[in-house]
Amino acid sequence: MEAKHYWREASLMMRVYVVCEGPTEETFVRNVLAPKLAHQQIFLTGRGVTTSRGHRGGALNYDRVKLFILNCLKEENATIITTFFDLYGLEKRFPGYEKSQAIIDVYQRTQFLEQALKDDIAQSNNTYLNRFVPYIQPYEFEGLLFSDISKLTDIHSEWSKALIKLQADRSDFETPEHINNSYETKPSERIKKALESVQIFASSKKSYRKTYHGPLAIQNIGIDKLCAECKHFADWYQQLTDLGTA
Incomplete structure (x- = not known):
């Protein structure tokens, strides 16, 4: 993913909502990522997508995902929205899914899907472009x-x-x-x-x-070991930490 910088609130506090596939990712955000980034005045909150009435987690329906992301973006005009979805089992209706299957390299495929998701959200409102940072974990x-x-x-x-x-x-x-x-x-x-x-x-x-x-x-x-072993995760984590220096 291409690293970008985003503006910060006047209070020097950055709020980030992480739209998560399920409770495991929410727990990871709450217990691992959030405490680490809070020291830089970057405050992460995991939000699980509602996959059926009254339930969160499980197979992601893209219509629900898109609506959930758009609603998060509408809530606060200075909050960054990112995602944490697994590449494995991604629904075929996700933007770019069919074309992505021809891409052999897993990093290139994941980046292609992230950009397709970003573009699809931006089509609804291009003012969201700089506040939406999609992330898909290869493979899970x-x-x-x-x-x-x-x-x-x-x-x-x-x-x-x-x-x-x-x-x-x-x-x-x-x-x-x-x-x-x-x-x-x-x-x-x-x-x-x-x-x-x-x-x-x-x-x-x-x-x-x-x-x-x-x-x-x-x-x-530990985050340092994750970043050393997992390049795509490391790129995303760097984007998050860059929010504190924008």
Whole structure:
């Protein structure tokens, strides 16, 4: 994503709404990103898209996503709106989706989709252009855990038995963001299978719960490590930190 600078409020405080795919991403924003950026007077709030009546998370319907983003942009004219959606499972009606399938490089494909989303929102009102910073995570949130999988397996002692398998999965790919795009091979499925393979599910308290264990592992990994391992995430995070210097 091309880095851009955005204006700040006269109070030197920048408000950012992160439109999230589900509760896992909301928890990540609240527990990891928000405390880190608050020191720079950049205040992040995660907002989950309503995917059906009374529910948030799950498959993203683009009509609902677009309406949700536009409503957030209308609320306050100095607030930045960004997103945190997974590339995996993105609905085919998202802007640019069909054309994006011909793009082999995952970073180029993701950037193409982000720009298509930005352009579609701007068509509704071009004054939103400088306040909307779309972000799509290749291929999904759990890919970030592969930046240092030991931080996940450290959470419960039994999970250490899955470390070698998960590290082998990581070594097969250029970066955690390249861990690929099918139901059987997506990052979250690899984690689930690795943990199941060492039979650690005798206690439900120690089964993998993405909303709890995912953000907790990333909190232990740390933003610096994420940025070192995950280029696309690092570019987005730099855009957020740049808000404090605009």
